[in-house]
Amino acid sequence: MTTVKRARAREYTRIAGLARTGRAAINARGYLILVTLYLIAGLLSSSMFQAGTIRAIAANGVPLVLVATGEAAVLLIGELDLSVGAVTALSGVFVIVLLNHDVAPTVAIGLAVSAGLAAGIVNGLCVALLRVSSFIVTLGTSLVFYGIALVGANGVQVPVSRFGPTTWLGTSFAQIFTPTVVIGLVVVTVVAVAVGSSPWGRQLYAIGGDRESAERWGLPVKTRVISVFALAGAMAALGGVLSALALGTGDPTVGSQTLLTAIAGAVIGGVGAKPGEGRIGSAACGALALVVLTFLLNEENVGASAQQAVVGVVVVAVGLGRLDPAVSRHLAAKRDALMKRHVPSHGPMPSAEDGGS
DSSP states (O other), X not given: OOHHHHHHXXXXXXXXXXXXXXXXXXXXXXXXXXHHHHHHHHHHOGGXXXXXXXXXXXXXXXXXXXXXXXXXXXXXXXXXXXXXXXXXXXXXXXXXXXXXXXXXXXXXXXXXXXXXXXXXXXXXXXXXXXXOOHXXXXXXXXXXXXXXXXXXXXXXOEEOSOOGGGGGGGXXXXXXXXXXXXXXXXXXXXXXXXXXXXXXXXXXXXHHHOHHHHHHTTOOHHHHHHHHHHHHHHHHHHHHHHHHHHHTEEOTTOHHHHHHHHHHHHHHTTOSSSTTOOOHHHHHHHHHHXXXXXXXXXXXXXOHXXXXXXXXHHHHHHHHXXXXXXXHHHHHHHHHHHHHHHHHHHOSOOOTTTSOO
């Protein structure tokens, strides 16, 4: 990519970012829903404010939050990853099998997360280079990953044969923060900051807002698409590893529910209703809100089937409260006006063939 094309890419990314102003309601939706839901749950059950309950909700929610964070990044660019649930199952089985073969815990965790990263790269390459629909690609790869997990586990849950390497996950400090919670908090914060503030993240918003224009202005669209799917794979794998280590079992069938709940959490947090809108941190809070809701429903002895129905109603209700279409049109018009205003200063807009990917 030439210097002129890089300058145009940076300018387009900046202008596209300006059109996102005024969306504070969407950006903060996940936080607001989480706080509101937790306060309501606290009124219904006094145990919600006990340190043990907070610790349990946070620790149990970390795997889902990690998966939802990766999925939210994919939704941000207008794509969909249906394989994150399968990657979660595969990585969980993989890390337990490695530990049972006396592989060092750090090495086992690293290999399992790397496997998820590789799975995400495969998805990204197929979507970006072969131009196959992400729905079709990840639907197919999810079946492949599930199959590998089932073969590796012989179709059953795989218990860890020695708990020594995983006992540190049960420790805590300040009565709330377990190692799992700390890992999840750090990783999600880093990803949220990277997507929200870095040039790479701003390019994701630009691609999600208008991919064709992003390509014409020289943004490396293909590279960014691959990187986002790689991120989703790694996050799903880390979630699967932490879940398997906490439970002491690798379950090859655990991913289907994780996938649906992760997508629901991202949507509740304001990501996915429209490409290029929302914040990663809000999506993570949306996923954690579902964990709080599930915990409350369990406290009220609501059955699993009814719980799914309640979650579905919440997702639909949040979807109906998304950004007003008139506001969306106003923001799009603002972006287009900014584009027209800045194009003359850089000369003619580059054609699609000239844009780097």
